[in-house]
């Protein structure tokens with residue numbers, strides 16, 4: 684499928700065929716493809732939880748405005764944005780530094796400088812940590828949706844949920860923000876797909892603030 688076809692094919696589908704399974708290998712594959720998403724300073728501040736168990740999905744649905752797709756989809760991903768990835772000792776930060784040293788782009792004695800640079804970009808204050816984590820994780824989530832569409836899977840992103848309720852119910856540590864939940868499955872072909880939504884035109888998107 685061409686990328687243009689993927690862009691056109693992806694829809695937020697409301698009805699999932701709960702008899703059509705999605706394998707662990709398919710989920711692994713879309714996550715591995717989405718892992719190619721770029722991120723600022725390559726800090727990749729994203730994680731996902733994979734929910735399949737019906738008790739878990741029942742629990743999540745209650746916290747997600749009772750949206751039926753949460754239990755109808757065979758898999759729901761809780762997409763997490765890590766607000767702490769700028770801290771010294773964080774495995775992703777340290778892996779980046781190690782790779783830069785191995786490539787000859789940094790010297791081992793520049794570790795403090797490197798941590799300081801990450802902190803300046805991402806760790807300065809709570810608002811910066813939140814913005815950095817959620818911005819980069821949003822790109823990752825979009826890649827998940829396109830990778831799923833490329834693999835013949837349907838998705839539905841959701842931010843209609845009780846954020847702190849989900850965090851508590853699934854023991855998610857405080858350092859994570861949850862930008863969205865993502866249902867993954869197959870559209871229920873017995874249902875009618877809602878007509879595509881309008882989009883802003885080029886003229887509406889491009890702005891200029893000159894005088």
Ligand SMILES: Cc1cc2nc3c(=O)[nH]c(=O)nc-3n(C[C@H](O)[C@H](O)[C@H](O)COP(=O)(O)O)c2cc1C
Pocket residue numbers: 693694695696750840841842843844863879880
């Ligand atoms: C971050 C995000 C959160 C969303 N949250 C919800 C939601 O909680 N419930 C819902 O029914 N749709 C939700 N949507 C779906 C949007 O309404 C939908 O993507 C949009 O109307 C465009 O339709 P399309 O995805 O079919 O092109 C969400 C979409 C995004 C990107």
